[in-house]
Amino acid sequence: xxxxxxxxxxxxxxxxxxxxxxxxxxxxxxxxxxxxxxxxxxxxxxxxxxxxxxxxxxxxxxxxxxxxxxxxxxxxxxxxxxxxxxxxxxxxxxxxxxxxxxxxxxxxxxxxxxxxxxxxxxxxxxxxxxxxxxxxxxxxxxxxxxxxxxxxxxxxxxxxxxxxxxxxxxxxxxxxxxxxxxxxxxxxxxxxxxxxxxxxxxxxxxxxxxxxxxxxxxxxxxxxxxxxxxxxxxxxxxxxxxxxxxxxxxxxxxxxxxxxxxxxxxxxxxxxxxxxxxxxxxxxxxxxxxxxxxxxxxxxxxxxxxxxxxxxxxxxxxxxxxxxxx
Amino acid sequence: xxxxxxxxxxxxxxxxxxxxxxxxxxxxxxxxxxxxxxxxxxxxxxxxxxxxxxxxxxxxxxxxxxxxxxxxxxxxxxxxxxxxxxxxxxxxxxxxxxxxxxxxxxxxxxxxxxxxxxxxxxxxxxxxxxxxxxxxxxxxxxxxxxxxxxxxxxxxxxxxxxxxxxxxxxxxxxxxxxxxxxxxxxxxxxxxxxxxxxxxxxxxxxxxxxxxxxxxxxxxxxxxxxxxxxxxxxxxxxxxxxxxxxxxxxxxxxxxxxxxxxxxxxxxxxxxxxxxxxxxxxxxxxxxxxxxxxxxxxxxxxxxxxxxxxxxxxxxxxxxxxxxxxxxxxxxxxxxxxxxxxxxxxxxxxxxxxxxxxxxxxxxxxxxxxxxxxxxxxxxxxxxxxxxxxxxxxxxxxxxxxxxxxxxxxxxxxxxxxxxxxxxxxxxxxxxxx
Numbered sequence: 001x002x003x004x005x006x007x008x009x010x011x012x013x014x015x016x017x018x019x020x021x022x023x024x025x026x027x028x029x030x031x032x033x034x035x036x037x038x039x040x041x042x043x044x045x046x047x048x049x050x051x052x053x054x055x056x057x058x059x060x061x062x063x064x065x066x067x068x069x070x071x072x073x074x075x076x077x078x079x080x081x082x083x084x085x086x087x088x089x090x091x092x093x094x095x096x097x098x099x100x101x102x103x104x105x106x107x108x109x110x111x112x113x114x115x116x117x118x119x120x121x122x123x124x125x126x127x128x129x130x131x132x133x134x135x136x137x138x139x140x141x142x143x144x145x146x147x148x149x150x151x152x153x154x155x156x157x158x159x160x161x162x163x164x165x166x167x168x169x170x171x172x173x174x175x176x177x178x179x180x181x182x183x184x185x186x187x188x189x190x191x192x193x194x195x196x197x198x199x200x201x202x203x204x205x206x207x208x209x210x211x212x213x214x215x216x217x218x219x220x221x222x223x224x225x226x227x228x229x230x231x232x233x234x235x236x237x238x239x240x241x242x243x244x245x246x247x248x249x250x251x252x253x254x255x256x257x258x259x260x261x262x263x264x265x266x267x268x269x270x271x272x273x274x275x276x277x278x279x280x281x282x283x284x285x286x287x288x289x290x291x292x293x294x295x296x297x298x299x300x301x302x303x304x305x306x307x308x309x310x311x312x313x314x315x316x317x318x319x320x321x322x323x324x325x326x
Numbered sequence: 327x328x329x330x331x332x333x334x335x336x337x338x339x340x341x342x343x344x345x346x347x348x349x350x351x352x353x354x355x356x357x358x359x360x361x362x363x364x365x366x367x368x369x370x371x372x373x374x375x376x377x378x379x380x381x382x383x384x385x386x387x388x389x390x391x392x393x394x395x396x397x398x399x400x401x402x403x404x405x406x407x408x409x410x411x412x413x414x415x416x417x418x419x420x421x422x423x424x425x426x427x428x429x430x431x432x433x434x435x436x437x438x439x440x441x442x443x444x445x446x447x448x449x450x451x452x453x454x455x456x457x458x459x460x461x462x463x464x465x466x467x468x469x470x471x472x473x474x475x476x477x478x479x480x481x482x483x484x485x486x487x488x489x490x491x492x493x494x495x496x497x498x499x500x501x502x503x504x505x506x507x508x509x510x511x512x513x514x515x516x517x518x519x520x521x522x523x524x525x526x527x528x529x530x531x532x533x534x535x536x537x538x539x540x541x542x543x544x545x546x547x548x549x550x551x552x553x554x555x556x557x558x559x560x561x562x563x564x565x566x567x568x569x570x571x572x573x574x575x576x577x578x579x580x581x582x583x584x585x586x587x588x589x590x591x592x593x594x595x596x597x598x599x600x601x602x603x604x605x606x607x608x609x610x611x612x613x614x615x616x617x618x619x620x621x622x623x624x625x626x627x628x629x630x631x632x633x634x635x636x637x638x639x640x641x642x643x644x645x646x647x648x649x650x651x652x653x654x655x656x657x658x659x660x661x662x663x664x665x666x667x668x669x670x671x672x673x674x675x676x677x678x679x680x681x682x683x684x685x686x687x688x689x690x691x692x693x694x695x696x697x698x699x700x701x702x703x704x705x706x707x708x709x710x711x712x713x714x715x716x717x718x719x720x721x722x723x724x725x726x727x728x729x730x731x732x733x734x735x736x737x738x739x740x741x742x743x744x745x746x747x748x749x750x751x752x753x754x755x756x757x758x759x760x
Contacts, residue, residue, distance in 0.1 A: 228335075255468050255494055286468040286494045287487065318358060322377045325332065325396075325488075 002185050007177040009151040011040050013158040014078065016187050018048055021076060024162060027054040028063055028080030028116075037082045038118065038177055064090035064115060068097050068167075071113040076162065084117035084171060085131050098167040099142035111167040114158075119147070120173040120212055120262055121310055127298035130306075132263035134211070135272070137169050138239035144193055145239040147171040149214025151181035153237055156191030164193060173212040173262070194241035198250065202230030205320050206250040206257040208273050210236040213260035213292075213311065220316040229324060239269060247273065248280050255286035258319040260311060265293035290319040328403040329378040330418055330488070331362065335395045342394045343367045350382040356402050363399065378402045384414050396486045417489075465492035472497040542635040553697045558733040561692045564745045568708045569723040571755040582650065591628070591682045592653040594705055594727075596758045597751035599624045599644035602678055605744045607736045609677050611698040618735060627676030627696060630660045637663045638696055640676040649758060684708060684725070692728045700735040703748075704728040725752075 004012070017024050025048075026041060032055040035042035045053045056063050060081055067079035081087050087094060094115065101109050121130030138145040144166055148154040154172070161168035191197075199214060200221050209217040214235045221231040232250045236242065251257050257277060259270035270291035277289055295309040333343055343365040350362040361373040362382065383403035387393055398418040403409050409417075463480045465473070469492045473480050476497070483500045485492035539547065571593055579587045602609040606620040613619040624645040627638035639659035641652055659672040678700070681693040684707040693704040706726045713722035727748070731741045751757050 255466075282467050283471040284468050286466040314359060318375075318377055321334075321375075325334070325377070 001182045003180055004151060004183050005177060006148075006151040006154050006172075006179050006181070007038065007040055009155040009181075009183045010158055010172065011042070012183070013155045013162070014041065015044070015047075017159055017162040018044070018052065020187070021162075022052075023074065023076045024078065025052040025054065025070075025075060026078045026080060027056050027067060029056060029058055029082050031055060031080050036080070038174065040177075041080075060086045060090040061093060064093040064098070067113055067115070068093055068101070068111065071111045071167075072101065072109045076112045076114075078114045078116060078162065081115060081117040083125075083129055084119040084133060085129050087115070087117055087133075087137070094137070094143065094169070095140055099140045102166070103142055110165040112162075112165045113167040114161045114164075114170055115168070116158075116170045116172065118174045119171045120175055121294075121299045121306060122175050124301055124303055124306060126301040130299040132261070132294065134171050134239060135261075135263055135268045137171075138242070138269070138272075141240075142167070143240065144168040145171065146193055146237065147173070147211040147239065148237060149176070149209065149211050149235050150199070151179065152183045153191055153197070153235070155183050156189050157193065157237060160190045160193050163190070168193065171211065176212055176215070179215060191237070194238045194243055196243040196246045197235050197237055198232060198246050199235045200231065200233040202232040203253055204230045204256070205232070205324060206247065206254045207231050207233045207316060207320065208236065208247055208257060208259040208270075209233060209316075210239065210261065210269065212262050213316070216311070216313045217260055217316055219313045220320065223313075223317055224320055229320065231320060236269070236273075242272065242276075244273070244276050244280060247277065251277055251281050252284045255284050256289075256323045258290045258292060258316060258323055260292040260316050260319075261294075262311060263294055264296055265291050266296065268293055287323045290323050292316050292319045328380070328383060328401055328407060328409055328414075328417060330398045331374070331376065331378070331400040331402060333365070333393045333395050333397045333399055334374055340367050340395060342392055343372075345387050345389055345391045345393060345399060346371060347389055348385055349373075350376075352382050352385055354382045355405070356380055356382050362402075374399075376402060380404045380407070383407075383409050386418060463492065464490055466494065468494050469497050476501060540634045542632075542637075546635050549697065550694050554694050557695060557697065559692075559695060559730050560733050560738060560741070561728055561730055562738065562741050562745055563690060563692075563726055563728040564749065566725045566727060566749055567722065567753045568725045571752055572708065572723050574755045578649070586650055586654060588649055588653050590684065590708055590725075591680070591705070592649050592656065593755060593758060594682065594703075594752070595626050595628065595641055595644050595652050595656065595680060596647075596649055597748055597755075598678065598680055598703055599626050599641075600751055600758070601744055601747045602626075603645045604747055605736075605740065607740060608701050608731065608744055610700045610735055611677075612732075612734060621677040623675070623677060625675050625677045627679035627699070628656050628660065629679060629681035629693075630663045632664050633666070637668065637673055638676055638679055639663050639668070639672050640674065642675065678702070680705060690726045690728060693730050695730055695732055699732075701729055701731040701741070704730065 014026065026044065030037050031041045032045040032050060032053045035045070041053060063079050063081065067077035070077045098111055098113060102111055119132050119134055121132065134145065134147060137143060144164070146157050146161055146168055148157050158170055161170050200218055202221065207217040207221065214233065217233045221233055224231050232254060234247050234250055259273045261269040263269065270293055274289040274291060278285065292311045292315045294311055297309055299309055300306050346364040346366045348363050350356055356362060356376045356379065358377065358379045359375050362376045363374045365372050365374050380402045383401045385400050387399050393399060401409065401414050401417060464485060465480050470480065472494065478497065478500060480492055483492050483496050486496050487493045575588055575590065575593065582588065602624045609621050609624055611619045623643055625640050625642045626644045627640050630637050630639055639656065641655050644652055662668045662672055676699065679696045679702040681702060682705040683691060684705055688706045690706050691704050693702045695702050704727065708723055708725045710721050711724045713720055713724060715722060729741055729745055
């Protein structure tokens with residue numbers, strides 16, 4: 001184990017997998033000479049060279065489309081999108097190609113492709129660069145969608161994504177890059193895709209979260225514990241495939257749940273998880289499930305308004321109090 | 327929409343708190359998370375934060391009031407919302423400030439009850455919990471399931487959730503009170519309250535005491551000793567799959583009036599009666615050294631625990647009767663047996679017996695044959711157990727039953743066939759309906 005930031009954990013996963021398998025290469029804007037918009041690939045260019053760390057034009061459709069072509073011929077590309085907001089430019093490639101080629105060509109092609117994309121708000125980048133549209137991508141069968149909440153999971157899940165023969169959208173939250181945690185140093189440390197994980201145990205209420213909402217939920221749980229309320233925090237880690245087993249097992253004990261996501265409430269992750277709770281554990285429901293999510297507005301640029309619109313630890317705390325009293 | 331703020335539970339063992347000071351006066355705006363009052367528990371003084379945003383519309387308790395957990399203490403209205411006293415009273419279930427010691431709003435009187443559904447605004451955008459549920463009692467799905475499991479009528483339970491919704495802890499509290507009161511209706515399902523240790527003083531050893539046996543006790547002694555000593559018993563145990571039976575019972579009971587609801591035992595009696603019709607040697611008695619009597623009637627005896635002993639009431643011609651009549655007959659006769667008003671025809675003429683200790687959670691037992699019958703079936707509890715079905719480990723409903731049979735009359739293989747036929751009836755219970 002070593003204590004490191006999520007940025008270092010992601011960088012480490014990429015580096016180790018590049019060393020391990022020469023078919024793995026990176027392409028994206030500023031990933032090479034500059035070392036990455038978020039400094040994740042610093043030093044990679046010098047070590048692996050321009051063929052395996054490829055700077056591209058500012059053209060997301062070309063980045064994803066090119067990576068898909070490379071993957072079809074047997075390479076294992078990692079396409080980096082500076083922000084997930086630019087994935088909309090590459091939507092046709094992601095949705096109609098990456099998610100479908102293996103299926104439509106009857107398995108003739110495997111797409112061992114990872115698309116890394118930075119999601120989330122909170123850095124005053126204004127409405128078009130601050131979205132958390134993770135749920136949109138989780139809508140499509142054929143595409144795995146992964147988003148870690150801790151440095152250790154970031155490393156283990158990214159390595160699994162790179163080794164996977166399926167296309168994986170790996171969503172990183174920019175405000176988590178500086179968070180620190182213990183990370184296994186084993187070069188074969190893998191976390192399974194499509195498996196939720198209990199990050200904190202408790203018997204009074206279930207908080208379901210992923211990505212940035214995981215540390216927020218853990219912080220809320222700490223405050224609640226001071227008042228004698230023990231919250232169980234289940235980290236989804238993958239939005240597709242969505243593993244409900246730990247959520248349902250927890251809910252059957254607590255009978256109350258809060259679901260926290262950074263994106264908007266409508267048609268979101270909370271909507272899906274909540275619906276499945278009612279489908280799978282209706283007889284265990286003791287209070288209406290609550291969702292904590294972003295205010296339904298384009299995210300403001302103004303720093304205070306932005307923080308007001310984004311879901312906070314405080315909101316999770318109050319939502320738990322409401323489901324406990326309800 | 328206005329919301330009721332209740333006395334929060336600020337610690338695991340907190341039962342009540344004292345309202346020390348109002349921080350928000352009536353009319354003050356209230357933000358989510360803002361402190362509205364200070365509460366003193368037996369441990370500390372704590373600030374109560376609002377979970378709602380709006381305006382402090384009404385204090386329901388004065389400073390210094392001692393209130394149980396979940397008692398309404400204030401109403402927070404939405405900004406600009408005008409609430410009349412009547413509306414506020416309705417929201418907290420007819421309790422004004424002076425009655426704030428009442429622990430929870432009554433479930434039967436939710437805020438909107440006086441309006442018919444037609445008078446309500448269109449449901450678009452209306453929150454689900456605003457709608458009065460079918461049956462008129464608000465309750466969580468979990469509470470409803472628990473109530474069903476324990477045979478509790480929800481209308482008897484006070485709800486402590488928002489707008490009087492009955493939640494898990496209300497059912498638990500109700501069960502607790504039933505146990506404490508030793509009430510029969512619930513005791514059967516819940517288990518009786520532990521007896522207080524009045525007859526026992528540590529360190530004092532009482533003298534031996536010789537007590538007279540009742541006539542019933544003497545009769546049981548005599549007959550059971552005779553049976554167990556003189557008649558060669560053998561025992562066969564089989565596990566029955568009861569998932570379909572439990573489901574069928576649930577569905578049938580939804581159709582039946584309260585007084586005719588079927589017990590698991592009613593199904594077993596019918597199944598046993600039909601199986602006995604196929605195995606005359608088990609519905610038989612020893613006539614003399616060289617003859618058996620195969621009984622024409624299939625009269626199934628049911629062991630009933632009564633004060634000081636046990637009686638066997640008889641369900642006559644159970645193979646010919648629908649479940650509903652079997653249930654009714656056994657209930658009536660068992661009731662008379664327990665009340666000491668049993669009639670001779672209630673306890674005479676059984677040709678085979680069933681003893682069911684399932685309601686006591688018994689896993690498996692063997693019974694002694696009630697002479698001159700040829701067998702008795704000892705039925706244990708229906709339980710959810712780990713089981714292997716189609717190569718998969720699953721949670722399944724199972725029940726064990728043990729047949730005690732008289733070896734003078736029948737043999738192991740025949741008795742085993744009888745148990746297998748019983749399985750056909752119990753595991754495919756639709757057969758019991760035709």
